[in-house]
Amino acid sequence: MAVDGKAGARAPVGAPAVRWIEVAPEEAGQRLDNYLLARLKGVPKSHIYRVIRGGEVRVNSKRIDASYRVEGGDRIRIPPIRVAEREDVTPAPHFKMPIVFEDDALLAIDKPAGLAVHGGSGVAHGVIESMRSMRPEAKYLELVHRLDRETSGVLLIAKKRSALTALHEMLRGRDMDKRYLAGVAGRFRNELQRVKLALAERRGPEGEKRVVVSDDGQASETVFRLVGRTDEYSLLEAELLTGRTHQIRVHAASMKHPILGDDRYGNFELNKALRKNGLKRMFLHAAKLSFTHPLTGEALSIEAPLPRELDAFWKKCTS
Incomplete structure (x- = not known):
C-alpha cells in the first residue's frame, strides 16, 4: 500500500500512488527523460528531472540517469505525481484525418490544411495529440516528419520506435x-x-x-x-x-x-x-x-x- 513518507502512515484518500510501467519492445531506445515526458502530460519538465535526480524514479529497482535509454521489458517506478491537474487541460479533439496507408509499423494520413502537426506556439493540440487521443490503446505514435500548418497532404506517423529510427536515417541520407x-x-x-x-x-x-x-x-x-x-x-x-x-x-x-x-x-x-x-x-x-x-x-x-x-x-x- 502507498505511504506518504512516514513509517506505516497511509496515503491520504485520493492521493496519487506509486506506479510501475513496463517498457514495450517498440518503445525501446528512448531516453528515460523523453519517455517520461511523453507519459506524464501536465507535469512540469523541471519536476520530472527532479524526481529522476532524487532517485524516486527507478528502472528495474535501480537508480538511473535521465540519459539512460530504456529497453523493452524495463520496469519503471513512477513516484506519486499528480498529472494534468489544471482546470484548463482538456482532451485533444478528434480531428477528421483520412488514413491513406497503415500497417503494424506505419500510419500515413492526408493532413488537412489549417491543422498543426503538434501542439505548441499557441496551438493547444495538433495531429499527433489527436491521434493519441483517438487511439488510447496505441503504445507508440510519433511524427516521422512535419508539414507546415497551412500545407496539406501525406504525413507519416511511426507506430514503432524501430520504424521511426529507420525512417529518420532515410531522411538524413x-x-x-x-x-x-x-x-x-x-x-x-x-x-x-x-x-x-x-x-x-x-x-x-x-x-x-x-x-x-x-x-x-x-x-x-x-x-x-x-x-x-x-x-x-x-x-x-x-x-x-x-x-x-x-x-x-x-x-x-x-x-x-x-x-x-x-x-x-x-x-x-x-x-x-x-x-x-x-x-x-x-x-x-x-x-x-x-x-x-x-x-x-x-x-x-x-x-x-x-x-x-x-x-x-x-x-x-x-x-
Whole structure:
C-alpha cells in the first residue's frame, strides 16, 4: 500500500500512488527523460528531472540517469505525481484525418490544411495529440516528419520506435522521395529548374519565425518541374532534396514565383484578390512519399490527391 513518507502512515484518500510501467519492445531506445515526458502530460519538465535526480524514479529497482535509454521489458517506478491537474487541460479533439496507408509499423494520413502537426506556439493540440487521443490503446505514435500548418497532404506517423529510427536515417541520407504540388504566381518558363540556396532562420520584429536566403544558412536544394501553366499562374511539382523549414516556400519566392496564398513569403495584394476568387488557403500540398518500408524492405509509394478546393481553383484557371 502507498505511504506518504512516514513509517506505516497511509496515503491520504485520493492521493496519487506509486506506479510501475513496463517498457514495450517498440518503445525501446528512448531516453528515460523523453519517455517520461511523453507519459506524464501536465507535469512540469523541471519536476520530472527532479524526481529522476532524487532517485524516486527507478528502472528495474535501480537508480538511473535521465540519459539512460530504456529497453523493452524495463520496469519503471513512477513516484506519486499528480498529472494534468489544471482546470484548463482538456482532451485533444478528434480531428477528421483520412488514413491513406497503415500497417503494424506505419500510419500515413492526408493532413488537412489549417491543422498543426503538434501542439505548441499557441496551438493547444495538433495531429499527433489527436491521434493519441483517438487511439488510447496505441503504445507508440510519433511524427516521422512535419508539414507546415497551412500545407496539406501525406504525413507519416511511426507506430514503432524501430520504424521511426529507420525512417529518420532515410531522411538524413536523402533516401526518401518527397514530392509536393505547388501553385505559384506567374508563368513559369522552364520545364525543370533546380534551386540550391542556403536557408537560415531569423526572427521578425514581432518574434515570428522567418526563413531567409543566407550564405551562413544550411545547404538547401529543391527541384521544380512544370506541371501546367496559364498566363498568370503555374502548377509545379517540387521535389525536396533537403528538408529545411519553409524550404519550398522560400525557394519559390526567390525565383519570383511565390506560392499562391502564402501569407508569409507570398504576394499579399495578389493573395487578397485570390481570396475573392475562391482560393482561401496556401496552394501547397504534400502529394507523394516514396521510400523503402523500414521493416519489410518493400518499396512504398504513398499518395494523397490534390484537395478539392485546390483542384477546383486550378481547373477554373485553366478552363
